[in-house]
Amino acid sequence: DVKVTQSSRYLVKRTGEKVFLECVQDMDHENMFWYRQDPGLGLRLIYFSYDVKMKEKGDIPEGYSVSREKKERFSLILESASTNQTSMYLCASRPRGREYDSPLHFGNGTRLTVT
């Protein structure tokens, strides 16, 4: 079974702090994604990566950056956390291919609170 592991289930940070959210997958997937999930807004894509050191902006990249130095690990960075970044963050991965053959595999999420 594919496993996508997010390092923290809950995080509480202060405004202005630099925050790192870590995600590791164990199935050698090329593609990795960071989403945030807010009530009523669904999942919104922040960034994705289709290979090591490659990244693409999603729908809401402002205030975030990412790092992918190794294939299995994809980090989301909040350079200076703000209260409007309080949210549930979901990491996902999938191999190259069509959605039918290779659905997104999600981690269980990190609930970040910025005070």
Added chain:
Amino acid sequence: QKEVEQDPGPLSVPEGAIVSLNCTYSNSAFQYFMWYRQYSRKGPELLMYTYSSGNKEDGRFTAQVDKSSKYISLFIRDSQPSDSATYLCAMRYNAGNMLTFGGGTRLMVKP
């Protein structure tokens, strides 16, 4: 207006009921349609996948796409308490990476 609209619920039904979950969308270019199920404290998991219009059945679940009305549905027959979860529709234009998600509908099936 959001590209994909979904009633947030909660939708509460008795065990054994037929459940209908729906999404409407505004962009006729969407071709690939998915339903994800998300249990509490878990990440979403793919439940159903359809391409273009038509129906697809998998056990107690049927996914239906009506592109002319820009409307997709997920039907659950003989609903069980274990079906209690949030159901997210998702869609995209082509075989690329970008999915657009609805806001999710929370379903509660009461024994």
